Amino acid sequence: MEGSHLCHHGNCIVPAHSTYEDAAANRDRESCHSTAQEMRALGLSVPKGCASHSTRPCLLQVGLELHLLIFANKMPAGVTDRL
Ligand SMILES: [Zn+2]
Numbered sequence: 065m066e067g068s069h070l071c072h073h074g075n076c077i078v079p080a081h082s083t084y085e086d087a088a089a090n091r092d093r094e095s096c097h098s099t100a101q102e103m104r105a106l107g108l109s110v111p112k113g114c115a116s117h118s119t120r121p122c123l124l125q126v127g128l129e130l131h132l133l134i135f136a137n138k139m140p141a142g143v144t145d146r147l
């Protein structure tokens with residue numbers, strides 16, 4: 065079992081953004097995040113959650129935000145003003 069970040073931020077500590085599951089399911093989530101990034105780059109609207117994981121969908125929109133990198137002291141100056 066592994067702890068998966070549904071928001072795809074490895075430093076995130078929000079309980080609602082993570083789940084326990086096997087390693088294969090965790091790896092499957094990587095493609096969800098890159099798909100969301102590609103959709104955003106193409107100007108398409110990104111769904112709130114993915115449809116690939118029946119139990120806990122990936123948080124696609126949340127994953128595209130810089131929401132919790134502050135915990136790793138990686139937040140660029142000025143970004144915290146928008147949170
Ligand atoms: Zn998160």
Ligand SMILES: [Zn+2]
Nearest residue numbers: 096114116122
């Ligand atoms: Zn997913």
